[in-house]
Amino acid sequence: MTAIPIHVVDTFDDIREMLAAEYLDESQSYPWIVAFSGGKDSTLVAHLVFETLIDLPPSLRKRQLFFVSNDTLVESPLVVAHMRQTLEKILHAAAIYKLPVSGQVTTPDLKETFWTLLIGKGYPSPNRNMRWCTDRLKIQPTSKFILDKAAENGAAIIILGVRKDESATRKASIESHQNISNSNLTPHGSLPNAFVFRPIVDLSTDDVWEFLASNNPPWGGTHDSLIKLYREAAGGECPIVLSQDEAPGCGTNSSRFGCWTCTVVNKDKSLQGFVDVGKTEFQPLIEFRDWLVEIRNLPEYRQVERRNGTVTIKQGKHIPGPFTIEARQMILQRLLDVQTAYGSELISQEEVELIKQIWAQDLIQTYTRKNA
Structure with missing residues (x-):
């Protein structure tokens, strides 16, 4: 035909x-x-x-x-x-x-979930130069x-x-x-x-x-x-x-329906639009997402080394590694607080358990490298 x-x-x-x-x-x-x-x-x-x-x-x-x-x-x-x-x-x-x-x-x-990578392995919040999420x-x-x-x-x-x-x-x-x-x-x-x-x-x-x-x-x-x-x-x-x-x-200003955690866009227009018409239960999600953007590049929250233990220098500038274990713990606790305020699941218990396993493995690897 x-x-x-x-x-x-x-x-x-x-x-x-x-x-x-x-x-x-x-x-x-x-x-x-x-x-x-x-x-x-x-x-x-x-x-x-x-x-x-x-x-x-x-x-x-x-x-x-x-x-x-x-x-x-x-x-x-x-x-x-x-x-x-x-x-x-x-x-x-x-x-x-x-x-x-x-x-x-x-x-x-x-x-490979967003929370496993961001909170578990400490991947920095995605941006236009490092959009690991898509x-x-x-x-x-x-x-x-x-x-x-x-x-x-x-x-x-x-x-x-x-x-x-x-x-x-x-x-x-x-x-x-x-x-x-x-x-x-x-x-x-x-x-x-x-x-x-x-x-x-x-x-x-x-x-x-x-x-x-x-x-x-x-x-x-x-x-x-x-x-x-x-x-x-x-x-x-x-x-x-x-x-x-x-x-x-995905993750552009012309694309507004996406992940509520999206830190690639400057502003989450869709969730803000829902809040503006009275769906205020989404306000804590907006504030959490904005906070992820704010803390991304703060040196006190980033490791000097990458996950493999190497230090990266590009054009004479140090490229920080993942979030520190302490920062990841802080992010998880804040997410759990937001989840309680929101009233519905934002992160599964399976993810939380895997995240804690990853933290334990990272601590062991760090200790082993320092004492090798």
């Missing part, structure tokens, strides 16, 4: 037709992996994909679909709650319609899911809700990747046997909002909660990130 070129797509009916043609393409039957962050663009893609499946005769619904979301475990609380609730609705409706759809929320490994919290967990599905099926097709209209950087990134000849698919730059399909790439932001405001989701309910979320936070989302090329979309 001949693919409909994206450049001729002018209406949502065209996009549905293109999705159906791609789904029914007999030249490949690789599973679709719909990247679902819960934001406006990924919600629009999920809506259109779900509608396309419903409209197909049951006998033609042969290709498996996976909705995959990512939870860094330090997501903005309202945003991650919305994402998880919406995904649950999608999967529940898919079961009722008997669609070949399943889903999963990927999370970082316990040894790869470990976002890229690795979701990439593993995709690579597993590609290995099981020979390949996999990732459905992304990215648009050129998002930013100049996004437009340049999209245009730098060439589609396979006579196809809407693009090989993924860093995931072997994974292809990318961008069905809404040429839509404007107004197109997205007008559609979501005018059409109820096929899994039931309305998109009102999503619209309210954006209105209150005045925000854009930190989308599913699958490679370092896409990482600039």
Whole structure:
């Protein structure tokens, strides 16, 4: 079946037709992996994909679909709650319609969580020059899911809700990747046997909002909660990130829905927006995040040596090591105090236990080096 070129797509009916043609393409039957962050663009893609499946005769619904979301475990609380609730609705409706759809929320490994690395190993709070968080919290967990599905099926097709209209950087990134000849698919730059399909790439932001405001989701309910979320936070989302090329979309001033702990941005606009409309329970989280920024470079909180025991000098300037054990203990206690004030879990007991194990190992290694 001949693919409909994206450049001729002018209406949502065209996009549905293109999705159906791609789904029914007999030249490949690789599973679709719909990247679902819960934001406006990924919600629009999920809506259109779900509608396309419903409209197909049951006998033609042969290709498996996976909705995959990512939870860094330090997501903005309202945003991650919305994402998880919406995904649950999608999967529940898919079961009722008997669609070949399943889903999963990927999370970082316990040894790679934000708190394990920052409080356990003492990694300094991320900034633009040392953004260690994106790869470990976002890229690795979701990439593993995709690579597993590609290995099981020979390949996999990732459905992304990215648009050129998002930013100049996004437009340049999209245009730098060439589609396979006579196809809407693009090989993924860093995931072997994974292809990318961008069905809404040429839509404007107004197109997205007008559609979501005018059409109820096929899994039931309305998109009102999503619209309210954006209105209150005045925000854009930190989308599913699958490679370092896409990482600039996370932790920038144009991306406001992300981790509540994000110290890469100058100001957490989404949480502040929620506080400004009366959700004052998030104020302690904002204050904690701002405090992490303040203490990052204070010499009294940083080790002279790096974790491997070496001292780093660059261009005649000393580069401090991780947070000291004492600073890590201080950060953990303050986080636990914030957790009590907030009233919901911000760090798991498993993380706390692992963190204390790491501290003990670090103290033993430090003692051994000094007495060698």
